[in-house]
Amino acid sequence: MRATEAAPALLAAFVKQLEAQGIELPERQYVAPGSIAVWDSEQLAINLQDILRGQPGEAVEKTTWPVPTVVVAQFAVQLVRLVPALSNDGPLQTVVPGEVEIGVSGMQAMDDADAIVEAALAIQQAHTVTEPGMGFGIGQVSTLGPEGGLAAVMLKVTISLD
Numbered sequence: 001m002r003a004t005e006a007a008p009a010l011l012a013a014f015v016k017q018l019e020a021q022g023i024e025l026p027e028r029q030y031v032a033p034g035s036i037a038v039w040d041s042e043q044l045a046i047n048l049q050d051i052l053r054g055q056p057g058e059a060v061e062k063t064t065w066p067v068p069t070v071v072v073a074q075f076a077v078q079l080v081r082l083v084p085a086l087s088n089d090g091p092l093q094t095v096v097p098g099e100v101e102i103g104v105s106g107m108q109a110m111d112d113a114d115a116i117v118e119a120a121l122a123i124q125q126a127h128t129v130t131e132p133g134m135g136f137g138i139g140q141v142s143t144l145g146p147e148g149g150l151a152a153v154m155l156k157v158t159i160s161l162d
Contacts, residue, residue: 001162003048003073006129007031010157011046013128014077017119018044023112026080037078039150049074049156072135074158077120078144079112081105085149105151112153113141120155135160 001009008031018025026042037045051073083105084097117138123129124136139156 001130001159003051003161006073006159006161007046007048007075009129010075010077010123010159011044013123014046014116014119015044017122017128018115021115021118023115032078035076036144037080037152039080039145039148039152041080042082042150043078043080045078045080047076047078049076051161070135071161072137072158073161074139074156077116077155077157078152079116079154080150080152081108081112082149083146083151085146109143109151109153113143113155116153116155117141120157130159 011029011031015025015029025044028041028043030043030045032038032045032047035047035049037043037047051071053071084101086096120138124138127136130136135158137158139158141153141155143151144154145151
């Protein structure tokens with residue numbers, strides 16, 4: 001499998017698994033260029049982060065003998081949501097979001113983080129994207145933002161390529 005095959009396979013697997021878990025996903029779902037999603041709306045995006053030699057979690061950057069021929073790709077799975085933000089309703093009227101609505105968005109981010117890890121574990125265990133014996137490393141979940149009324153949870157996944 002090449003990165004060009006792995007990214008859409010990851011996207012399809014995460015969409016299917018998250019929907020099976022009852023997670024409401026944004027309509028916008030795609031494989032994105034660059035290391036972060038284009039933050040212009042709610043979305044689920046897969047971004048290539050790195051391609052490395054070695055196994056997931058054990059990148060090899062120096063010359064060794066025998067030379068490792070396994071190549072892995074690290075992808076970011078980003079689930080971007082709308083969040084409360086400052087608004088300006090006039091020249092002297094700035095509205096700060098209240099703690100209740102901020103708290104709701106905070107809990108949504110935690111729910112998304114839990115769900116994305118649960119989805120990754122299910123995908124890994126079912127060999128949905130990689131065949132048995134191929135590496136599928138599940139990395140950390142991070143939060144991104146808020147910025148421009150959007151925030152995200154991001155999971156890094158590293159998989160073996162052919």
